[in-house]
Amino acid sequence: MHDKVVRRRRAVLALLVALSLFLLTAYFGESAGGGLHATQRGALEVLAPIQEGANKALKPARDLFGWFGDTLDAQDERDRLQRERDQLRSEVAQLQVQNRELEQLKGLQEINTAGGLQQYAPVASRVYQRSPSTWYQTVTINKGSSDGVKVDDPVVNGQGLVGKVKSVSHGNAVVMLLTDQDFGVSALAPRRGEPGSITPIPGAGGDLLFDLVDNAEEIRTGDLVVTAGTTSQRLPSVYPRSILIGQVKRIDRGDGDLDRRIHVKPAADLLHLDIVQVLTKPDANLQADATPTAP
């Protein structure tokens, strides 16, 4: 009798482990349009309304926890802001002088600034779910293919670039954050015009790497980093040009220039995302460029 119980117990364990390994192998091996992916999207469609409702209902509880954390961080934040204010005052004086010169260049740069993000047909959406895993930095939003959202569309919020759409179902989409291990974007430090690539550092929570920079010694702490956009028609980027990614917060100097590691802090607060915008026509400005202008 005892042997039978032991055999049954081991059989159940072996079955479940084998099933998990089978799912893992099959999922890993198939394309994004495969059966398991489709099943996942279908399940997401069914679960989304429940989770969205629960998300709304539980917001007060989350805010309460957030309040405790905010209070603890408030003193550090105040000291940092005071230092920043002093620095900004001196910068404002310099900027007022430069402002007059910039007015003259404004006409030339109009093509970049006119319309702002509006030209990319932004779709506002609410974040209702977040992956707790260090390895899957994703959030789920309540807008999907029915709202024009497509895979690879850039996602931004009021602070800067948040990530890109990883997967879409009818009414929902999963957004891969900047800090996800699979994320990457060509970037630019506009102060010196140095191009490079932004990659995440898995596990470093809110730390990005500004990599593949030709003249890395030109980059300084505090430099802003923005999306480079499409620099070659052959290899179009999914991100429009000049969306703020973050700010250089630290530079680790190695033995040589090649060992230099430039750490960037994302401009968007990825731990507290609530409302984001999906840019459903990220190549709008490229299309405009390609359209022949009327004589």
Next chain:
Amino acid sequence: MTLNGAAITRLILLGLVASILQLTAASQVSIFGVPMDLSPLIVASIGFLTGSVPGAVFGFCFGLFADTALMQTLGVTSLVLTVIGYGAGRVRELRDPAHGLAPVAVGAAATAIAALAVTLLQFLLGVEAPVSAQVVRQILMTIVINTLLALPVYALCRRVLIRFLPDDPRRRRRRAYTTGGLSPLSRA
């Protein structure tokens, strides 16, 4: 534990509610920059209360639900949580620890195993970006936070399943002394 229809229904409901709470609330609360992940604690508590086979099945289903809802690689979380549920159940079956803080040790061990196993699986599946040493800090923080939360989570799971659990000797003794009809003094 008596595994009848009512107990299984309650386990399913518990799993669904816990999954939704984890995905929509707990994971969005970060302590010291680390999002809360109560999944290993919940699965370990259920395994510890119900035994190895129900624990393994619960862990598998819980993991599959999480992988599906979050569009993650199917099988990773379910594999890890299956082992967690089975392991916690075996601890109960082999050692039957009576100490009140046993769930804390089980919860801490479950979180550590889950964090390390998921990390290992990710490396096996291939991580293309450079991994920061801070991942160790994140894992340690998760273990510390979950160790502190292990007892309340266990108590909550136990409360949900208490009708189906074998009678606690301490509870039985207390009832015998306080129930008037069973006391020899009341006959006088």
